[in-house]
Amino acid sequence: MTETLRQINERRRHVTGGIGERWRALPKWQRAIGILAFVGFLYYLPLLGIPGLTWFRTDSIPQGNNWAGVLFLCAIYVLVAFGLNIVIGLAGLLDLGYVGFFAVGAYSVALFGSTQSPVVEGLQNRFGLSQDWAVAWAICLPLAILLTMISGVLLGWPTLRLRGDYLAIVTLGFGEIIRIIARNSDWTGGPQGIAAIPGPQGAPSPDNEIFGLIDAKPWYWLVLSVVILMVFAVRRLENSRVGRAWLAIREDEDAAAVMGVSGFKFKLWAFAMGAALGGLSGFLFASRGGFIEPTQFSAQLSILFVAMVVAGGAGNMAGVALGAFLLAYLPERFRDFSQYRTLVFGAALVLVMLFAPQGLIPSRRRARELKDRAKEAPANV
Amino acid sequence: MLLEIDNLTLRYGRIEALHGISITVGEGEIVALIGANGAGKTTTMRAVSGLRPVATGTVRFAGEDITNLRADLRVIRGICQSPEGRGIFPGMTVLENLDMGAYTRRDTAGIAADLDRVFGLFPRLAERRKQAGGTLSGGEQQMLAVGRALMARPKLLLLDEPSMGLAPMVIQQIFEIITEINQQGTTILLVEQNAQQALSRAHRAYVLETGKIVQEGTGQELLTDSRVRDAYLGVA
Amino acid sequence: MSDTEDLVSLPESEAPTRTDLLVVDHVTLRFGGVVALDDVSFEVRRGEILGLIGPNGAGKTTCFNAMTGVYRPTSGEVRFDGDRVSGRKPHQINRLGIARTFQNIRLFPEMTALENVMVGTDSQHFTSVPGALFRLYRKRPKPEELPVVDSHNGLVRAWQQTRLVFAKVFGISRHTLEERAGEQKALALLRFVGIADRANELARNLPYGYQRRLEIARALATEPKLLCLDEPAAGFNPAEKEQLLKLIRDIRDKGYTVLLIEHDMRLVMGVTDRIVVLEFGKKIAEGTPAEVRDNPKVIAAYLGVPADAS
């Protein structure tokens, strides 16, 4: 069993490695065309009707789920993975409470944008505003990003001096605290959650033509566009002084400090950036759903996020995107497994990590690191 | 022959660090390995102590083939290495570090005697016996590493740059110790940058260059060899 | 090495003056019961090479640590160029102008040699994180900074041309310019210390000697006024030490001030202008190499044999 798996994996690595090399060998313009075609395909995906490929649709099974809706969720997770990748993959900080930022983003739009939120109701009463006044969606967007960045900084400020796994457990606590506050406070709507969260066309109503309640396609396209934008943004960070500083800090923080790189500052930035992306995805998620409740932001989700990043290949955006996509998509496509889903999912996670420890699409640097380390592993140990 | 290395190759990833070297060390000898940075001296030591897997070739110790033996089992056979970079257990006290050297030994009395001997050799360590290894100064750590290796009472002692980071007086002392324990019956394979000292104390020596043995001979022969003098002894 | 002259920019290349660059002022540092530094005072003068020697455990490395903010003195203070050093964070101290290497090499093992040095150039960046993200601050490029148009493929050529026009009209972002300058400088430094041939290799895979030199290059990249070297020759053979000696002289000749910890007397005597000797955390001697060599206290505590002991 393991033997065949290993062989499969060898072959996969061979093939993907080969593809990678050949891909990089292509002239730039050919790569550009390839990328454009791929992006086009992504936009076409919710309409997927190519014979033979329809098998991939999540609604191709009897109890299947809305295909565009699942794609939307996948895209949201990809966005989350990008954000967490900054924190884990680039800055090397293990954040086990990333769902906290996701929640802050979601609650930002819910608390300020929904007419049913206690905060908005409070504001209405306080300033004598009309019953259907609420902060506009377009204003909630920067607000959500701002609030998550602030929460990132608030979390990071006291804790970023901690090392490695101390940080992990503290962040985990942060995620839980956010959820518990949301669940047990009145001003967050408590366990009942908040409904009537607006989208780009305002509060959810049957009249919203584009970003409506039923058709998820426009939502998917919206998030996909954001994702593509973020690819550029994150790459810019990665291939800049900032990315290099993150890498140096990851390797040896003290040495970096003595070379004039402020570990604290760059880690805080990583947290803030990661948080902003998490907040943005939470924001979009809440707008689409129109309703959120605290149970949607459990610690398990945080762990799933980490799994997406690591299994996909921490540090590599294509990798984490693939990881996020698969981890969101597979459980939906294989709904028929019903109660065995999580079990199979866990087993798959173990197998992927055992046979492709650098992730599905490893960052080239990480892969090299691991290869070196493996070769160097002491004999017989 | 106590140690026979035959046609040994060793790789780090794609880089081949040793290209088929053969070295022998006889019972009771001091054999020195000298060579420039990156020549493969440390790598050779690692192959003998079992820290790195060997690509091809064999390592025999006291007649037994130990090429694929686990590192900890080699210790039981009587090979002990004082590693490059010292390998102090930072969270253990000086005393515990020394005790680790005697990990495979059971003779309590002998261990206690050896402990006294090491403290006698390095009074500094005795002063600091309760200090955590990681907080010692570089030179103190070096003393500790050598002292710990002595605690194993090995048949074959591998010393990788024992004089590194030591003050001139202590360097002198270290080499005297090496001679002394050798006279007491311990076979020594020594890697040193201080070629002058190493060659004058070694019975035989090998010169390594980029993973190959380029010269071998008695210590005195090499000490007077013009090529060796130019490359490793510096301008007098 | 001549081509590096203009690239390695120098700290106010003033002639060696008598003014003190670094002052260690009655510094005491205790770890529990261990007194690692006991009321030590000395100063480093601009443009000199000062040697710091002493037996093992005398407190030399600890002194470096106190100067670079790794430890805080229990009492006393360190002043650098008029500023107090004690109490600042390591990266702030680096920006004051102190750079160091480590006794146990501490490179960024998974970064290439070039990247390692580029981390050192980081302190010369003016772009902040948003700057690196949005790259809105643009500068009019100098002619040599403009993108080249050299392809024969029509499409590609058109693309290059577009970029050229774009750069001419909108300028090039400061971040990009800084990155390029940093890379040039890093390469120059690698050449300067003599390891440019393996610039793109991971630091962890470099031989020991290369790693030591890489540390020096990385420290130089921060454009320090004072370069502190902690046993740079450890693990070198005499021939290599000779090269290192030359390198340190070159560094000094470029106007840097150097503080050197080293146990190899030939190197210390050959390169330093003055020497400070520590023992058991106390300063026991100070003076020119010749004075120190003949100082009976130093001989008793450290050198062992009167003459050259190596």
Place this chain on the structure above:
Amino acid sequence: QDSGGDDNASGDGTCGGKIAIFGAFTGPNAGLVIPSLNGAKLAVKQHNAENANCQVTMQEFDTQGAAEQATPIANQVAQDQSFTSVIGGHFSGESKATMPTYEAAGLVMVSPSATATELTAAGNKSFHRVVGNDSTQGAAAAVYFKNTLKSQKVFVIDDGSTYGAGIASEVTKGLGSLVVQSDKVQTDQTNFDATISKVKAAQADAIAYAGYTNEAAPLLKQLRAAGVTAKFLGFDGLYDPAFPKGAGAGAEGAIVTCPCLPAAEAGGTFSADFEKEYGEAPGSYGAEGYDAAKVLLDGYKDGKTTRKELLDWVNAYDKQGVSKYIKFTDTGDVDPSKVVIWAYEIKGGAITPQSEIKLS
């Protein structure tokens, strides 16, 4: 697996259709939902057997009780025009999350077991339920505390879930000054020392617990072990055989209220049929699941085949069901005067019907 009959047997095109049923069919609280699902399946099966020319298909969608899983399902059902009605959601959260979507799609929802009061308060046009809401049950429990148990000091505990917090606030309202103190526990909590010492300090003679079995069973066990003898009353979330099993001997005498009928009281042959089909008595909401399906099936039988027709049909529904008489108010609640709330007692480790709680 499609339940009830085969697809291709649909009659003459003027009859039959497709129902979607969604809820937590897997996951920790599936035990509360499965009987309802089975009830609905049974109804469909009976219908199809009786009306060969009016075949109805019912498709299951498992949400694991989570709102974020229910939303894409709602999209799927809303966009698939072949679905003409919905049974669900089973829990309040998933119902709340999906109501706007179903409303926008003009699909009628009939829920067997979502009891949160607020669901019907916001004026949603699509949502209906064949079960009493939390305010009715809370009020009934309050009546039970006052009249049957004659409690003087009631300690109210909830688990902070949508369901628990909602019903706790209703019962608190009903009890007024009889509530001495309240406390919140959390999901997956195992140690209840703090709560227990509060109960002791308050010298409560009765405890109302609003939440599910997973926390209630250990809580009750620890309460009894700590020597607290106060009467323990839980709500329909505990109407699950796992509750007495988990709490062990301590559960003896505990009360569970439920807006659901004891099997024996259900109208017609439902109980017998259910037992024959599934080999066990209908548990929580089995009858309600049956009724929810029946309301819709009657519509299909009557020739209603579009979403609009079915919505109107349900709004106008007025007929005896197996669990109660079913007639909806304007807001979609079942007529409050027809709601029945029962008190069950744990006896010999089983949930046994005790008495109907009369509100007035």
Place this chain on the structure above:
Amino acid sequence: MKGIFVDFDALFGHLGQHTVDGLSKGSIYALVALGYTLVYGVLRLINFAHSEVFMIGTFTVVGTWSVLGATDSPAIGTVILLLLAGLVAAAAVSGATAVAVERVAYRRLRRMNAPPLIFLITAIGLSLVLSEAFGIWQGRLVKGMPTVIERSVLFTIGNTEVTNVQVITVLAALIMMFGLDVFINRTRYGRGVRAVAQDPDTAALMGVNKDRVIALIFLLGGLLAGAAALLYCVRYGNTRFNVGFVLGLKAFTAAVLGGIGNLRGALLGGLLLGVVEVYAATLTSSAWEDVAAFVVLVVVLLFRPTGLLGESLGRARA
């Protein structure tokens, strides 16, 4: 309903009682925390699957007791038999599971010298597999079991009642912690464990068999988790397929609080966490106890970045 209201009377009126409650709650955290700390100390990785090792222990106790036909409050002889049988079975099964976890999820990665993050994910995966397997097999609802030791008040100080079960749990935790501490810090084998923790390569050069040491620490962690499982069953009389998740997180928090890699720290952290939680739950409600626990954690780490007692097994500073 109010958000947070603070009830000082409830806390200070029965401070002693809450402390005792907290200590007994915390001693179970401490035992599980020891397993995390051991593995972390040696391998620098969070063994996420350890919570499942504990969970399996509780189910083993349930199984053993039901095989032995346990009933509520049996005779004293039977009690001892049940406890012993439960302990042996749970320790054996948990220990075996822990060693198996190492074999399946870690060994291959260890050979490859993979970075810790990878271990974390396999651990999470394995943890999911184990808990889901039990969820499917044993159902997802609480499983009750007989109350083997009837609670009784041993003695009363002021208004503080100390019960037999509390004394047993706290004592058991203390004994096991000190036993382990002696083993690690005083014995030759323990020194081997610490050596592997600090520098595996050099440890091998000293003659330490790394694989054996690692298997040993997993085994020890598993045995302790088994003991914790028994105490848990005695104390709570319930278990569930996912008991491990929350308890594991708490135990890991406790380990960090005390200084991860530090055995005494695990004990201290566990007890402290238990007490803090009970205080917080009394002061407000159980809903906020986790918040209090994490706030205390953050505050402690701010002042002592490596936990209350600092790291000890692992690399100190340097």
